[in-house]
């Protein structure tokens with residue numbers, strides 16, 4: 001198994017390598033100029049993705065006001081991936097960052113999990129919302145982002161009442 005312990009050097013940082021398409025073992029499932037998304041190698045839920053900025057940012061404590069748009073883009077990509085994977089229950093998802101020292105890789109990554117209610121029991125402690133370990137992307141922001149992502153896609157993909165209700169508002 002790949003050693004995932006932190007190395008601050010961008011030359012050996014596994015997430016920098018993945019961002020540059022240089023890790024043969026990782027399938028990038030979504031990508032744009034700034035970000036890549038791939039599956040967590042140790043999934044904690046049926047759907048578990050990581051969204052990573054191509055820029056080497058150490059962790060969420062390195063973020064400042066100038067990163068707001070980046071974090072929004074990360075959340076948006078996470079939502080888009082969930083959408084692509086057929087996840088329609090937006091209330092049963094979890095998006096967040098681990099807080100140092102509980103980070104496995106020293107390169108900022110947003111965890112995107114669904115369904116949140118099916119996070120595996122032995123991993124649950126790692127993803128308790130807004131605990132000292134795990135800080136979630138604001139729930140209201142997620143709902144807004146989801147509506148935004150959704151508008152960009154085709155409405156018929158969704159079939160749940162919850163989503164249908166939201167369109168009518």
Ligand SMILES: [Zn+2]
Nearest residue numbers: 013016056107
């Ligand atoms: Zn890196």
Ligand SMILES: [Zn+2]
Nearest residue numbers: 098103104109
């Ligand atoms: Zn992590």
